[in-house]
Amino acid sequence: MAVWLAGCTADISKQKEAQKDTANLQVHTAPDTADIPHNEFGEMVRYGRELIINTPYYIGPDGSVSKNLNNKMSCNNCHLDAGTRPFGLNFFSTHGRYPQYRGRENRILTLEERINNCIERPHNGVGLPLGSKELVAMACYIKWISAGVPAGERVYGDGAVEVDYPADQANVENGERIYALHCSECHGAEGQGVWKPDSTGYVYPPLWGDHSYAAGSSMNRVLKAARFIKANMPHLKSTWERPLLSDQDAIDVAAFINDDRIHPRPQKRNVTNYPVAKYKPIDYDRGPFMDTFSEQQHKFGPYQPIIDYHRENGIPVIF
Ligand code: HEC
Ligand code: HEC
Structure with a gap:
């Protein structure tokens, strides 16, 4: 795994330079879903993945669990391959970068609150209750994806291209x-x-x-x-x-x-x-x-x- 860019710097010029100097870097890959553990945590990881792929089925306007979304888009429509595609808005290093200051809210957000952000904006909905099974499950899945990525660091293939x-x-x-x-x-x-x-x-x-x-x-x-x-x-x-x-x-x-x-x-x-x-x-x-x-x-x-x-x-x- 290639550790790429430390910290959560917001200066794009630094990110651009780092990405140009990538000839020898190996793109990061997510763990294999076959290796999701068979225990309580693993069950939540599986449910979280399912929620990210079929979001509206569970929490959409006609959702079977709740009706938090106001449209029928899935997380997966933007976080491609359930958040595992290199440069496809993946979650490779996400877990270790929260809690994090977010300018849009002007405060520190936890990972769960950041998920709710996407429920509020792209999904035009109302955030899930903190501690709800669905929010915790998505956080578990996002944590599972980032296995092996040092907290606070970025990897090559993170996020999006420049x-x-x-x-x-x-x-x-x-x-x-x-x-x-x-x-x-x-x-x-x-x-x-x-x-x-x-x-x-x-x-x-x-x-x-x-x-x-x-x-x-x-x-x-x-x-x-x-x-x-x-x-x-x-x-x-x-x-x-x-x-x-x-x-x-x-x-x-x-x-x-x-x-x-x-x-x-x-x-x-x-x-x-x-x-x-x-x-x-x-x-x-x-x-x-x-x-x-x-x-x-x-x-x-x-x-x-x-x-x-x-x-x-x-x-x-x-x-
Ligand atoms: C319309 C597209 C879209 C949809 C749908 C969407 N997101 Fe996002 N999401 C984004 C974008 C764009 C970002 C910002 C990524 C960045 O700054 O590089 C983001 C950021 C995030 C982050 C922070 C990632 C990081 O590494 O800091 C999380 C967590 C997240 N989304 C979770 C979700 C979840 C869970 C859902 C479904 C409930 C969802 N998103 C639905 C577009 C979307
Ligand atoms: C062959 C069909 C196809 C073509 C052509 C295509 N897309 Fe997409 N696009 C998709 C699919 C499928 C997704 C969602 C990915 C998923 O759910 O796995 C998507 C997702 C998106 C998203 C994020 C989700 C959203 O709705 O906001 C954007 C933005 C987007 N496409 C823009 C474009 C643009 C711009 C073009 C042309 C340059 C384009 N697409 C061409 C199939 C296509």
Whole structure:
């Protein structure tokens, strides 16, 4: 196992440099599910994995256990292969990095609270009670995945790939073209996705509209989405080793999907995202900001001038 980047630094330039120097690194892999222990802990790990793959069946709007989600997406739609795919928003090193300060809430969150974050934003729902069997089961599974990863450290293959930032702002029209060429066959012309035959979830999850992830989700940020898309979409044609889209095309299509002027999505009421301006990610688009750039530029770029301004003025560069 290659230990890659210590700590939970938020400075993207350091992450980018670390990822460029990876020629000799072995990508990390998750443990084999056949090795999940046959004891009480193992039972919870299995249930947690099941919840992450078939989330709405258990806790969706028609859930058999509870109705915490407000859409029928699965964790697995974004945390690919149940959170075990390299550069597919996996959980390789997640367990050992919590509790952790989170700018979106401006406080320290435990792993369970971080899971609830995804239930509240991408799933547009209400968090599970702390200590509930379902929340504990998902935490057990996430712990099991990170077996052998030193607490607080990152491994090569974590999270998502990096992208280079174009000199100009993201080109939404090019994004529309890329979408029609490479995405709409599965996600639909209206970004609505395709249901499973029994409507318990999606074969192809939605990318915008009432049933998709809510505003304020990480996937709603252009750079974050582009990093996921580059290594993993179009599904089965792109891999992190052989991405099909260029960085520019990944950013443009992420901008097209997340352009709320043309593609509305659920808005969370009564929640404040990133109450402290200093800790806003550079591609988060709601002011006030510590810098002088517009909401439009935070959303669509060009990002480099924002990054440079933050560095020059001692403002954290957060992604
Ligand atoms: C629409 C996509 C989407 C869905 C659905 C989703 N997540 Fe996430 N999740 C993300 C993104 C994006 C991040 C941020 C990853 C990053 O910052 O690198 C994230 C982060 C997390 C983290 C923190 C990871 C870390 O290493 O810090 C956890 C834990 C998590 N999600 C759990 C879940 C669980 C459990 C579910 C289902 C109940 C879920 N997520 C559903 C997109 C999603
Ligand atoms: C062959 C079908 C297919 C194509 C083509 C495809 N996707 Fe996907 N996409 C999927 C599937 C399947 C998932 C969920 C993965 C899972 O559940 O295992 C997904 C998940 C996603 C997600 C995260 C979940 C969500 O709904 O927000 C995003 C974002 C996404 N795709 C964007 C794209 C973009 C952009 C393109 C074009 C560049 C694209 N996809 C092309 C099948 C496809």
